[in-house]
Amino acid sequence: MLCIALAGTAAELLYVRFASASPGSTPLPEPPYPLQTAPPYTIALDAGHGGMDTGAQSLIDEVIVCDKTVAALYTLLSTDPNFTPILTRTPEEDPPIKDRAETATLAQASLLISVHANQDGSRQSHGFECFPTPPGRLYSAESLHFAQCIVNNMASAGHRLRGETGIRFAYYNGKSKKIVDSTDTKVRSQKSFGIVEKVGCPAVLVEQCFITNYSDVENWASDEGCTRAARIYYEAICTYFGTTPLPKT
Numbered sequence: 172m173l174c175i176a177l178a179g180t181a182a183e184l185l186y187v188r189f190a191s192a193s194p195g196s197t198p199l200p201e202p203p204y205p206l207q208t209a210p211p212y213t214i215a216l217d218a219g220h221g222g223m224d225t226g227a228q229s230l231i232d233e234v235i236v237c238d239k240t241v242a243a244l245y246t247l248l249s250t251d252p253n254f255t256p257i258l259t260r261t262p263e264e265d266p267p268i269k270d271r272a273e274t275a276t277l278a279q280a281s282l283l284i285s286v287h288a289n290q291d292g293s294r295q296s297h298g299f300e301c302f303p304t305p306p307g308r309l310y311s312a313e314s315l316h317f318a319q320c321i322v323n324n325m326a327s328a329g330h331r332l333r334g335e336t337g338i339r340f341a342y343y344n345g346k347s348k349k350i351v352d353s354t355d356t357k358v359r360s361q362k363s364f365g366i367v368e369k370v371g372c373p374a375v376l377v378e379q380c381f382i383t384n385y386s387d388v389e390n391w392a393s394d395e396g397c398t399r400a401a402r403i404y405y406e407a408i409c410t411y412f413g414t415t416p417l418p419k420t
């Protein structure tokens with residue numbers, strides 16, 4: 172189902188549902204999908220978890236990080252006349268990844284960002300990772316460029332970039348996941364994260380921080396941290412499209 176959030180505060184998002192544009196009932200256009208060449212650019216915001224799916228649970232639930240960050244980013248983009256943000260899901264819904272990708276494609280989004288938070292068994296791992304559409308796919312170059320815009324801003328804000336550059340590619344082999352740094356540009360047939368594989372526009376999946384690490388949670392998963400991250404994504408989107416960010420309020 173296509174959900175377009177109308178203007179409002181982050182906590183008061185209203186959704187208009189267009190049954191005729193529901194994923195599965197509306198034929199998808201054939202790739203390559205045209206990307207917008209002038210503003211307002213449609214930006215798809217994908218909270219990585221929602222509804223009954225809380226994502227990882229540790230010092231904070233991953234879904235809270237996803238919701239707060241996406242809501243703050245939605246507010247920033249909806250204030251800027253250069254952008255039209257759309258949501259791939261409401262916070263209450265848990266549509267499959269395929270439907271969320273189709274929602275963005277049907278809305279003719281020019282860019283998608285999927286927000287997640289990371290975890291591991293220790294309290295030690297920390298930092299930021301950005302996973303663009305891997306090499307060999309449609310829009311992989313554009314996705315990599317957007318990822319670079321994000322990690323540049325994250326580094327400037329003092330967030331630790333994991334791996335060589337903070338940009339990595341993920342590949343699934345069955346249930347096991349292989350992660351390589353972005354310097355490994357070998358084209359692989361194994362699938363990456365579903366949202367970046369299936370959507371018809373440049374896309375990245377971000378792991379904003381580790382919800383198992385106290386410092387990461389304080390700096391990047393708290394209310395202030397999610398707001399700070401949203402501002403970083405917003406300014407990266409502006410850089411990607413060559414627009415000037417609105418000043419901080």
Ligand SMILES: [Zn+2]
Pocket residue numbers: 219220226227233287288
């Ligand atoms: Zn997740």
